[in-house]
Amino acid sequence: xxxxxxxxxxxxxxxxxxxxxxxxxxxxxxxxxxxxxxxxxxxxxxxxxxxxxxxxxxxxxxxxxxxxxxxxxxxxxxxxxxxxxxxxxxxxxxxxxxxxxxxxxxxxxxxxxxxxxxxxxxxxxxxxxxxxxxxxxxxxxxxxxxxxxxxxxxxxxxxxxxxxxxxxxxxxxxxxxxxxxxxxxxxxxxxxxxxxxxxxxxxxxxxxxxxxxxxxxxxxxxxxxxxxxxxxxxxxxxxxxxxxxxxxxxxxxxxxxxxxxxxxxxxxxxxxxxxxxxxxxxxxxxxxxxxxxxxxxxxxxxxxxxxxxxxxxxxxxxxxxxxxxxxxxxxxxxxxxxxxxxxxxxxxxxxxxxxxxxxxxxxxxxxxxxxxxxxxxx
Numbered sequence: 001x002x003x004x005x006x007x008x009x010x011x012x013x014x015x016x017x018x019x020x021x022x023x024x025x026x027x028x029x030x031x032x033x034x035x036x037x038x039x040x041x042x043x044x045x046x047x048x049x050x051x052x053x054x055x056x057x058x059x060x061x062x063x064x065x066x067x068x069x070x071x072x073x074x075x076x077x078x079x080x081x082x083x084x085x086x087x088x089x090x091x092x093x094x095x096x097x098x099x100x101x102x103x104x105x106x107x108x109x110x111x112x113x114x115x116x117x118x119x120x121x122x123x124x125x126x127x128x129x130x131x132x133x134x135x136x137x138x139x140x141x142x143x144x145x146x147x148x149x150x151x152x153x154x155x156x157x158x159x160x161x162x163x164x165x166x167x168x169x170x171x172x173x174x175x176x177x178x179x180x181x182x183x184x185x186x187x188x189x190x191x192x193x194x195x196x197x198x199x200x201x202x203x204x205x206x207x208x209x210x211x212x213x214x215x216x217x218x219x220x221x222x223x224x225x226x227x228x229x230x231x232x233x234x235x236x237x238x239x240x241x242x243x244x245x246x247x248x249x250x251x252x253x254x255x256x257x258x259x260x261x262x263x264x265x266x267x268x269x270x271x272x273x274x275x276x277x278x279x280x281x282x283x284x285x286x287x288x289x290x291x292x293x294x295x296x297x298x299x300x301x302x303x304x305x306x307x308x309x310x311x312x313x314x315x316x317x318x319x320x321x322x323x324x325x326x327x328x329x330x331x332x333x334x335x336x337x338x339x340x341x342x343x344x345x346x347x348x349x350x351x352x353x354x355x356x357x358x359x360x361x362x363x364x365x366x367x368x369x370x371x372x373x374x375x376x377x378x
Contacts, residue, residue, distance in 0.1 A: 131343045148206060157187070184200055
């Protein structure tokens with residue numbers, strides 16, 4: 001039987017650095033059930049194919065030629081995130097309203113497929129580039145805030161790459177965005193020989209969490225917005241635990257938390273605050289669970305830190321669509337619609353509508369391949 005083990009946090013402890021809370025509470029061993037949320041699943045649905053398609057659009061549009069051979073696109077397959085058993089050419093052909101198929105003969109006279117962009121996709125790509133340019137500083141600030149969340153304000157570029165789609169960064173941000181701000185960022189060699197991105201200066205203006213902006217900096221015991229899947233029932237002891245947990249001190253994700261005991265609910269509330277802020281930095285207010293797996297050490301988090309997603313289903317929803325787990329921030333949505341829509345979200349929805357149209361038209365037989373290249377086996 002789950003018992004309430006937490007005593008109230010009492011007083012302050014004064015030291016050379018100022019004041020810090022005395023921790024007088026243990027981590028409560030409680031687990032809430034997972035319940036399917038069809039509405040938030042809808043917000044996740046289609047993101048995998050959309051991401052893969054837009055990466056291909058970026059690759060094709062940046063190539064010197066109008067059509068890119070399939071064997072060159074295959075070099076980037078791992079970054080697309082499509083199922084291993086699915087041929088890349090099969091995936092691309094699903095969306096003939098976005099990708100235009102052409103052929104050229106290799107040295108042996110065999111036709112090789114190459115893919116360019118349709119007129120509609122080319123127009124949309126130019127609109128996307130305009131939006132990226134207009135929102136350049138917003139995207140830069142998202143990267144700055146991400147680096148301010150981690151120790152030494154430095155992250156491996158590989159880790160940032162895993163989050164670049166979620167942050168709204170251009171596919172080639174390392175070449176087209178970061179070099180424009182040499183006063184803010186620097187690339188460094190890390191101890192493990194990887195290349196990292198370092199933030200050169202701290203900005204107190206940015207070191208304010210989304211929750212603090214909404215409630216007020218003067219509040220110390222900030223409570224997270226809570227919402228549950230329709231029909232989700234909480235037992236009384238769980239309700240009491242959650243009410244008391246919400247009253248615990250809130251530690252800003254941008255402040256030093258090395259003094260917190262990781263075995264306490266106070267520390268857990270800080271971890272929840274870190275991911276609440278991280279998800280607010282994403283433009284879709286969601287990310288795949290695996291994308292944060294490499295953030296444990298940079299964020300200074302304990303082992304099994306992602307358990308907070310299961311322990312707090314009223315704050316986070318774990319969607320299991322597309323054979324993966326996606327963490328969704330509940331309070332960022334009204335139903336399946338985002339409350340705050342970044343301009344890039346609208347662009348991506350236009351791409352999604354174009355993809356859906358092509359997929360439907362193709363299923364109706366409105367697109368046909370030439371008979372001499374119909375069965376290429378590629």
